[in-house]
Amino acid sequence: MVQSKESRIFENEHHGFCSNCGRRIVDDEIVYVGYDYEGNHTAVCEDCKSLVQTLILKRVHKDRQYTVPERDTRLWKFMDLSKFLSLIQRSELYFRRADCFDDSYEGAKGIKKNEAFWDEAYKKFFIDAVKSTKEFTGKDVSDEEAQEQSLKLLNQLKENGKSWRFKSFVCCWHANEFESEAMWNLYTNDSKQGVAIQTTYNNLYLALDKDPDIYTGYVNYIDFSKQFASINDTLFYKRYSFAHEREVRSVIHEFSNQDLSTGIYKPVDLVCLIENIYVSPTSQSWFYDVVKNIVEVYGLKKPVLQSTLNEEPFY
DSSP: OOOOHHHHHHHHHTTTBOTTTOOBOOTTOEEEEEEETTSOEEEEOGGGGGGEEEEEEEEEOOOOSSOOOOTTOEEEEEEEHHHHHHHHHHTEEEEEEGGGSSOTTTTOOSOGGGHHHHHHHHHHHHHHHHHTTHHHHOOOOOHHHHHHHHHHHHHHHHHHHHHHTTTEEEEEEEEOSSOOHHHHHHHOSSGGGEEEEEEEHHHHHHHTTTOTTEEEEEOEEEOTTTOOOOSSOGGGEEEGGGGGGOEEEEEEEOOOSSOOTTEEEEEOOHHHHOSEEEEOTTOOHHHHHHHHHHHHHTTOOOOEEEOOTTOOOOO
């Protein structure tokens, strides 16, 4: 049976927990996805599998290597006027191809000089995995065969890691309860003509139609000289030097053969997405009027606010 989008959404929203008993599901445990006796979606653990009347699939559970934000987590996207106008005109969010970012560590597992340690660890893992097949096949695997197969698997894993950068697309957000002066300067070509939209994680999730092919979570900031990124979800790892970005990112993996150039667009419900629109703290009144007029022309009934970061203090 083909799994429907609704079933995938249900499974995604209950990821890591049994939808019946609420027990946390651990790595490598089997999850049973289907419909219960009342026709409701279900994704349950081994103990609750008898509640599944119609089984769609059995899946080996793997923990996410990123944390999904709380529903009311406030998110910001800072941009220049041209990108804001593109967003409003198209009603689409832009996802940039991972290899096109300035940071060469996008999708990296570690630093080059530590690659041999990573190789050795996974080579050993694959050797053990290959030898364990005797349990299912009843056939012995020689040390030479295990070495040969493990090298093939390791090389395939590394090639996949490289190619995923060209098949993965990212939309970045800043998680913060308040505006960030640093983000205004970093993500607008001219800080005097910058625009920011403010939303929440839940609004973003709903505005993208709960798309189960879009993965959204916090970035993990690590020391690549001492740590490796996870074998999966590597795009949710960045260097400590970027920790000031407090990034939440949405990631799409696109494996079609079509030419996707340097990015893709995804339809988004702007009414659902946007809570407030802010103009740069250093912008002049005419720029505020321009942004407000754009919003009105496109019938987007959302507040346009002047940033208060540069309000005059008293001493």
